[in-house]
Amino acid sequence: MPPDRVLVRLSSLGDVVLVGAITAAFPGDTGVLTLPRYADLIARARGVSAVYVPGDVLPDVPIVDLHNSPASRRLTLGRNVRGVERQDLRRRLHVAFKTRPGDLVVDRYALAAGVAVAPAPWFPAAERGGTLIIAPGAAHATKRWPYWRALAKAWPGPVRALGGPGDEAAIADIGGVCEDGWVRTLEAMNGACALVGGDTGLLHLAAAVGLPVVGIFGPTTSADGFWCHAGEAVELPLPCRPCSRFGGAVCAVGDHACMRGIDVARVIAAIERVTAPRSGAA
Ligand code: SF4
Structure with a gap:
């Protein structure tokens, strides 16, 4: 049929x-x-x-x-x-x-x-667990947050770095694995409590399997694009933002403050909020 x-x-x-x-x-x-x-x-x-x-x-x-x-x-x-x-x-x-x-x-x-957006999950829901998934990869240099390794060290629970095809260098930097193909990547999200990443496809994939997500936005903004997820967008109100629709190779201002200005403590606080048990939950 x-x-x-x-x-x-x-x-x-x-x-x-x-x-x-x-x-x-x-x-x-x-x-x-x-x-x-x-x-x-x-x-x-x-x-x-x-x-x-x-x-x-x-x-x-x-x-x-x-x-x-x-x-x-x-x-x-x-x-x-x-x-x-x-x-x-x-x-x-x-x-x-x-x-x-x-x-x-x-x-x-x-x-x-001609339909209303369906509530997530849009793909088979990930089994929830206690591991924080860090997705450090980004195709464009200005979308890369410089403190992933520090976050992995500072987070008090288990951490797993995850990347898809093309994320090998970023993943190697914090000792994670790059799954072979998107379906394997999706399955690797089982056992997670949340995923934190930049404004990348992996962030949206995690949201699509029902995980809470924290997105770190720099040259792009959460108001103009893919963000529609349960979680938090972490971003700074800089006048140069957004400087790009998709991210670029170099910062036009030169200091990359949109990403360098977001410290680890701020990201951890956002992760704690999205993973906190909701009042009234069983
Ligand atoms: S120009 Fe502004 S928004 Fe663009 S990369 Fe530099 S600091 Fe970030």
Whole structure:
């Protein structure tokens, strides 16, 4: 049986993870078209019954293009497609002139799909335990917080450093492991009490399996992007923020104060708040 609809999101990790907030909201079966490297991962999202990769023939069902890029439009050419509003200009103006931020990614997805965002978890929930997961990796240098090793030493409970493909150097610095593939990474989150990381796909993946998360934001902000999670965003009110939509190689101001100004004690306090038993909880 074909799915009732197909959602399209080719990349990247954080965006693909947020597609789970939409597939979980639909009644019935949903198919997702994505790049092969995310196929195993999105197949685990709630509500997903079929996964397609470029080159596959899509079934004759409504399509919602949550990517709306030249590549995704080529793949759905001639079909009845509803595309997400990208808000590229608004988001660029926000970076350049500190004007109104774009809407959160997940809200734009929900609007395009015509559903309300489903509450997390959007993927099979992680088994909860007592280990703090630290995710120090970030593709862009300005998104890297310099105190991960100090945090690992200072946290009073068990700690595990975790990275995905591409995070090897950051992980080696604090003695953790890089899992081979996103599904292994997702499974490695079992036994955690929370995950702390930068504004990266791993942070959003942890939130998608229901873990409390602490996100450390520097060149990007929690108001303009992927943050929609149970947890805390730690960030400083600097006039240069945000300086980038995705992070960059060097700090334009030169001092990297957006990250260097966030000390370990502040992050520990945030972790303690998100892992504290809630009043009234059993
Ligand atoms: S300190 Fe300002 S300019 Fe430098 S990376 Fe952070 S947000 Fe960008």
